[in-house]
Structures are given as structure tokens and as C-alpha cells.
Amino acid sequence: MYTRWLNILLMAALLWLSACGKDTSIEDPGYRLRIRVVPMIDGFPLQRGVDQSNSWGEAFRTDVFRIYLGGFALLDEGTDPVSDHPDTYHLLDVFDSASMSINIHGNGTPFRRLRLQIGIDSIRNVSGAQTGSLDPLLGMFWTWQTGYIHAKFEGSSPASTRPDKRFTYHIGGFRQGQDSKRILMLDLPVNKAWSLERSGLTEITLHMDIGAWFRSEHDLPISAQAQVMQPGLLAVQYADNYARMFSLESIERR
Amino acid sequence: MNRLRVIGSMILTAGIVTAVATACRKEETASGVPTPLTLVTPAGFPAPNDLFGNNPLTKQGVELGRVLFYDGRLSRDGQVSCGSCHQPFAAFSTFEHAFSHGIGNQFTTRNAPGLFNLAWHRELHWDGGINHLEVQPLAPITAANEMGEDLSNILKKLNADSRYRALFRDAFGDPEATSQRMLKALSQFMGIIVSADSKYDRMLAGKVNFTQAEAAGYAVFKAKCAGCHQEPLFTDLSYRNSGLPLDPLLKDVGRMRITGKTADSLKFKVPSLRNVALTAPYGHDGRFYTLAAVIDHYRSGPKPGPTVDVALRAGLSISSNESADLLQFLTTLTDTTFTKDPRFKEPG
Numbered sequence: 382m383y384t385r386w387l388n389i390l391l392m393a394a395l396l397w398l399s400a401c402g403k404d405t406s407i408e409d410p411g412y413r414l415r416i417r418v419v420p421m422i423d424g425f426p427l428q429r430g431v432d433q434s435n436s437w438g439e440a441f442r443t444d445v446f447r448i449y450l451g452g453f454a455l456l457d458e459g460t461d462p463v464s465d466h467p468d469t470y471h472l473l474d475v476f477d478s479a480s481m482s483i484n485i486h487g488n489g490t491p492f493r494r495l496r497l498q499i500g501i502d503s504i505r506n507v508s509g510a511q512t513g514s515l516d517p518l519l520g521m522f523w524t525w526q527t528g529y530i531h532a533k534f535e536g537s538s539p540a541s542t543r544p545d546k547r548f549t550y551h552i553g554g555f556r557q558g559q560d561s562k563r564i565l566m567l568d569l570p571v572n573k574a575w576s577l578e579r580s581g582l583t584e585i586t587l588h589m590d591i592g593a594w595f596r597s598e599h600d601l602p603i604s605a606q607a608q609v610m611q612p613g614l615l616a617v618q619y620a621d622n623y624a625r626m627f628s629l630e631s632i633e634r635r
Numbered sequence: 636m637n638r639l640r641v642i643g644s645m646i647l648t649a650g651i652v653t654a655v656a657t658a659c660r661k662e663e664t665a666s667g668v669p670t671p672l673t674l675v676t677p678a679g680f681p682a683p684n685d686l687f688g689n690n691p692l693t694k695q696g697v698e699l700g701r702v703l704f705y706d707g708r709l710s711r712d713g714q715v716s717c718g719s720c721h722q723p724f725a726a727f728s729t730f731e732h733a734f735s736h737g738i739g740n741q742f743t744t745r746n747a748p749g750l751f752n753l754a755w756h757r758e759l760h761w762d763g764g765i766n767h768l769e770v771q772p773l774a775p776i777t778a779a780n781e782m783g784e785d786l787s788n789i790l791k792k793l794n795a796d797s798r799y800r801a802l803f804r805d806a807f808g809d810p811e812a813t814s815q816r817m818l819k820a821l822s823q824f825m826g827i828i829v830s831a832d833s834k835y836d837r838m839l840a841g842k843v844n845f846t847q848a849e850a851a852g853y854a855v856f857k858a859k860c861a862g863c864h865q866e867p868l869f870t871d872l873s874y875r876n877s878g879l880p881l882d883p884l885l886k887d888v889g890r891m892r893i894t895g896k897t898a899d900s901l902k903f904k905v906p907s908l909r910n911v912a913l914t915a916p917y918g919h920d921g922r923f924y925t926l927a928a929v930i931d932h933y934r935s936g937p938k939p940g941p942t943v944d945v946a947l948r949a950g951l952s953i954s955s956n957e958s959a960d961l962l963q964f965l966t967t968l969t970d971t972t973f974t975k976d977p978r979f980k981e982p983g
Contacts, residue, residue: 509689509769510818517773518786518814524773526764526893559895613895 408464409488412577415584415635416453416483416495420446420475423592429476435595437602441538441548446475446591447521448532448623449514452498455487456566458574463490470501470514472521473589491574495585499623500531500562503555528612529553531561532623534594541607548603550594552619554612561612561620567629575632582635588628597625669693669806674754677831678840679867683754686768686826690819695806697978700824702802703817705981708792709772710782712738717772717821718981720747720781723974726910727751727828733921741780744885746921748906749914751830751973755868761903761919763874764893769822786814793817828979830909831867832972835964845967852964855957859933860908862946869908869968875944876901878937879918887920900942912966913974926965930958 420427423436427443434440451470454462464487474480505511506528521530534550541548554561567587569575577583595601598621609615672692674683690696703709705718720735720743721727727750729735734742745761759765765774775781776789793799793812800810807816835853837843845853856864865871874890881888881901890899903919917923923932936950937943953961973979 507766509767509822510815512813512815516814517770518790522770522773524770524777526762527766527770556894611895 407488408486409579410486411579412487412489413582414455414485414487414577415582416485416497416587417584418450418473418481418483418587418589419630420481421588421590421592423590427475427591435603436592437540437595437604439538439540439595439603441536441540441603443475443534443536443591445533445535448473448589449500449521449529450483450497451501452496452564453483453485454496455490455492455577456494456496457491458493460494460496460566462496463492464488464577468502468505470505472514472519475589487577489576489579491576493569493574495567495569495629496564497567497627498562498564499627500553500620501529501555502562503560505529506555523551523553523611526611528555531620534591538603538607540603542604543607548607549610550608550619551610552616552623554616554620556612559612559617561616563620563624565624565627567627569632570629571632578634583632584635585632586630588630589626590628591626593625594619594622597622667805669695669808672697672827674827675829677829677836677867680752680755680831684757686754686822690769690822692823692827693806695802696820696823697827698982699802699806700820700822701979702799702982703821704824709776709784709789710738711784711788714738715782717775720775721750723976723979723981724913725749726830726913726970726974728914731915733916735781737778737781738783743778743781744887745919746916749910750825751828751909751970752868752907753828754826757872758904762890762893763904768826769818771825772818772821789817790814828973830970830973833909833970834967836970838967846963848960848963849967851957852960852962853967855953855961856964859951859953860961863905863944864908869911870905872905874899874902874904876940876942877903877918878932878940878943878947879920879922880938880940882920882922885920889919898942901940902942908965909968910970910974912969926962927958930961934958 422433425433427433427446430442430444432440432442449470449472453466453469455464456462466485471483472480501515505515510517515529521533522528523530530551530553532550532552536548537546538548539546543549552561575583595603599618601618601622606615609619670693672694674687674692676683705716707713707716707719709716715736715738720729722730724730729747733746734744735747737743748761753759753768759768759771760774765771776784776786790812799812803812803816804810806820834843838845863871863873863875879901888900890902891897911926915924915926917926917929923929930953933947933951934953937947939948
């Protein structure tokens with residue numbers, strides 16, 4: 382008798398979940414996860430309108446730093462997601478502290494790694510007017526050539542050869558050979574599986590170190606180019622570098 | 636016990652049905668359901684792109700799009716609307732202008748194309764940089780030398796206008812103007828602009844006959860021009876270098892700006908020849924004032940260059956008589972049913 386009720390309830394739950402074509406893993410809003418992103422420059426906190434310097438010894442001031450993260454998933458020891466949020470996007474703005482925390486939910490299945498994506502899937506770049514975090518009025522959309530700007534970094538530096546000593550980096554691109562979306566897998570800093578708690582909040586802290594923007598996979602000092610505003614080879618190099626900005630610092634119960 | 640179980644099951648079933656229904660519930664319309672419309676594919680046309688799959692075409696959506704299309708408030712100074720540069724009587728190009736006027740005495744840098752049969756175009760703009768009609772308006776709206784306006788400013792203006800609030804409610808069931816709704820409405824309006832009732836179309840349908848010169852011109856067209864200007868759209872939608880040397884001031888490299896490939900240097904989208912008699916001047920920068928001048932360009936052979944289209948390199952052999960006939964044929968592509976269609980005119 383109980384089995385039968387349980388079956389009916391389970392069916393109801395499945396129907397409700399599948400009715401809107403949501404992702405397949407069962408998510409429970411009770412299992413809360415917050416991903417907090419802390420912006421740094423070579424180990425120091427990133428600040429607005431203050432002279433800081435990169436590892437090339439170039440002084441610079443940051444006016445704008447915005448970047449799209451999305452596609453969050455919690456993975457088991459392999460690459461299988463135990464909890465998946467595909468096609469969801471979040472715009473980080475380092476000078477809007479509220480935007481630097483991303484609240485999602487998962488389930489009770491243990492996980493060992495976090496997957497995240499920098500940038501926007503190509504399908505969203507070719508499907509017309511989007512809304513929410515992808516609204517073109519957020520200024521992260523090229524108007525003269527369709528496509529999202531995955532990351533926008535603007536400021537000034539004596540090393541810049543551009544007018545007013547400005548630097549302007551608008552990095553994006555989804556076409557073949559221009560893809561600047563990057564997918565990261567970050568291992569938990571604890572040497573064991575972790576699980577979210579029902580009615581509890583787990584917080585993951587990521588460091589986003591902008592030092593890697595200028596020097597990691599590729600050497601990209603401001604003096605070499607202070608202006609990149611279209612998809613292409615250079616944008617791909619900056620994408621390789623921004624993929625190296627992220628590290629998983631801590632995971633804890635709140 | 637059995638009866639209890641049956642009642643329990645019934646309640647649960649009802650619950651399941653409600654749950655399924657609410658899981659997908661969308662915002663309901665406040666004042667009636669919008670009237671669905673269908674984009675009719677003209678005889679002989681291929682199937683259009685899936686422009687309206689995520690943007691159901693409705694009478695109210697099209698009407699909102701039409702009002703927006705002709706509203707100067709989409710520009711910073713309130714003077715320039717989409718319709719300022721895309722005029723119905725010029726097949727939605729700019730009448731007799733190489734370049735169009737933007738805000739503050741500025742010119743655009745490319746010739747405004749006619750707007751029709753856009754649901755059959757995969758990409759838009761002379762360089763094909765725009766991949767969906769819904770996001771095309773963002774280019775002229777935000778370009779400093781065109782409408783020079785900011786999206787959030789436009790939405791402020793629209794949301795402060797009770798007329799627009801009613802139009803948005805009728806079209807989308809909610810009075811709030813959002814960028815997505817505005818762009819979808821504009822896409823509905825532009826997407827239903829179809830031109831397929833020219834003399835040429837009526838000749839194919841057996842309703843009228845071509846004159847001798849028109850028929851001879853059609854034969855010349857099929858022999859010399861149809862390779863790129865394919866029927867029935869009169870474009871194969873490809874990008875080609877027709878041998879126009881780079882303008883030293885504009886430095887417009889065309890398709891290469893989008894792909895970054897040198898092989899695409901100086902290539903531009905093949906324009907449709909439908910309504911071509913209404914869309915002078917010609918070329919991506921409007922450098923040819925007449926159709927005769929365009930034909931002469933092809934006859935004399937374009938300036939050589941690495942990306943010049945192979946079919947054009949030697950020049951097209953078109954005699955003077957053939958050229959005259961061809962011009963007669965090209966006027967049969969003028970469609971006044973579409974230029975005078977009340978559905979596409981400025982409202983009011």
C-alpha cells in the first residue's frame with residue numbers, strides 16, 4: 382500500500398519536473414549552494430580607480446571588469462554531473478558586490494569537483510533577442526556583428542599606446558576558430574567528497590585573479606595591445622588567459 | 636478502505652494534473668489573446684527560415700512592430716526612425732541616397748538595403764555580420780552615426796507612454812516594454828514584409844505577358860546574371876567581390892571584417908534584384924547612380940584583385956541591345972503591391 386502511494390508521488394514529482402523540460406538531475410531548492418567570487422590582482426584585492434600593477438610591472442587602473450560565468454555543475458570524481466545547471470548565465474561585475482555571489486541549488490549527492498563555463502554558448506549567440514542576464518541592454522552584446530562579449534575589461538595605464546592611455550578589452554566570439562568560451566573543472570580543496578545539506582547553505586569561494594589576464598597561457602602585456610574589441614586570434618588568446626584566472630579556494634558550511 | 640483509496644487516488648490525480656499545468660504556466664494575457672498570423676510562402680519560394688518559432692507571429696505583435704519601426708523616439712534626438720532610412724516607396728531603402736542621414740548631420744557608411752523577404756535571409760547587413768533579424772535593430776539603434784540611442788533610454792521612453800503600454804499588453808500580455816519584446820515585435824513587422832507580386836511574378840503565374848524586350852532581357856538575365864542573383868529571391872545570399880576597388884576614405888573591407896579572413900576581403904552580400912528600379916543608387920556604398928552604370932561596370936570588367944569573383948574577371952559580354960533589354964526586364968521586378976501595402980505603411 383505504501384509502495385503504491387510512493388509510486389504515485391514519485392510519478393507526480395517526475396511529471397512536474399519533466400513538464401518544462403528542465404535538466405534531468407533532480408534539484409531541491411533546500412540544498413543551497415553559494416558561489417562567491419573574489420577579484421584579485423596577483424594575490425591582492427582588485428580595487429577601482431586605484432593604481433595597481435600587473436606582473437609586467439605595468440601600472441593600471443580598472444574602471445570596468447565584467448565577465449559571464451555559467452553552466453555550473455557539481456561533478457563526481459569523474460566528469461559526470463550530480464547536479465547540473467546548463468544554459469544558465471550570470472554576469473559578474475567586480476564593482477557590484479551583489480553580483481559576485483551566485484546562488485544556486487543542488488541535491489544531497491556527494492561531489493568532488495565544480496564545473497563552470499566562462500562565456501555564452503553559441504546557440505544563445507544565434508537565436509535572436511535574449512532576456513534576463515543575457516539582455517543586450519547590459520552592454521555585453523556586439524551590435525555590428527551578432528554575438529556576446531564574454532568579458533569586458535576597461536581602464537587606463539601609462540603602458541597603453543591608445544588615446545588617453547586607455548585600455549579596452551571586449552572579448553568574445555563563438556564562430557569556428559574564434560571560440561572564446563571556456564569550460565573549467567575545479568577540484569575541491571578538500572581531499573574527499575562533499576555533499577550539500579538539506580536546509581543548509583554551502584559556500585564555495587573562488588578567486589578570480591586578473592593577473593592571469595595579462596600573463597598566463599599567453600604573454601599579453603598592456604604595452605603590446607591595449608585595444609581588442611572583436612572576435613579573432615587575439616580574443617582567443619585572452620580567453621585562454623581568462624580561463625586561468627579562476628581557482629577554488631575554499632568550501633564551507635554556512 | 637477501498638473507497639478511501641479511490642478518493643485519495645482521484646485527489647492525487649487532480650493534483651498531478653494541476654501541478655503539470657502550473658509548472659508550464661506563462662503570463663496570461665490581460666486583454667484577450669493576440670490574433671495569430673501566418674507568414675505565407677509565395678509560389679515558387681523555398682521555405683522561409685524559422686524566424687517565428689520563438690516569436691509567434693500575431694496581428695498585435697506586427698502592429699507594435701510597425702509603430703516602433705516608424706517612431707523617431709528610438710533615436711537619441713527623436714528625429715530618426717527605422718522608416719527614415721527604410722522608406723516604403725523606395726522598397727524600404729533610402730530614396731536616391733548613397734548614404735542615409737543619421738542624427739546630428741551624420742551619414743551612414745553603407746547604402747541602406749531594401750527590406751523585403753527577410754525571412755529568407757540567413758544573415759543580414761552587407762557583410763552578413765548579423766545572424767538573426769531580431770538582433771539587427773540593435774546595430775542602427777546604437778550606432779553613433781545612425782540613431783545613436785541607448786537601449787535603456789528607449790525602454791524608459793516607451794514605458795512612460797500609455798499608448799505603448801497598451802500596445803505591449805496587447806502583443807505580449809504584459810504592458811512592460813523590454814528589449815526582448817521590442818526586438819521581437821520589430822522582427823515580426825519586418826519579417827512579414829514580403830515582395831512577390833511584381834510583373835515578373837505575375838508573368839510566371841500566367842496572369843500577364845512580358846513585352847518582347849522584357850522577354851529578351853529575361854533571357855539575358857538568366858544567361859549572365861542569375862549565377863549570383865538566383866531566382867526567386869534574386870540573390871544566392873552569398874558574399875562576393877564584384878570588383879569595386881576599396882574606397883580610400885571608407886576603407887570598407889566587407890565580409891573580412893566579420894570573418895577576419897583575407898579571402899573575404901572586399902566581399903559583400905549579393906543584393907536582391909527585386910524592386911531594383913526603386914533602390915538607386917547601387918553598390919554597397921552607392922557608387923553607381925543608375926542601373927545602366929552597374930551593367931557597364933560588369934561589361935567593362937572589374938578591376939583585377941585576388942578576391943574578385945571568378946565569373947566576373949573577364950567582364951560580362953553583354954551587347955548594347957542586350958543591355959537595353961536587360962534594363963527593361965529589371966523594371967518588371969518592381970512590386971507596387973508591396974510598396975503600397977497599407978499593412979507596411981507608417982501608422983496614423
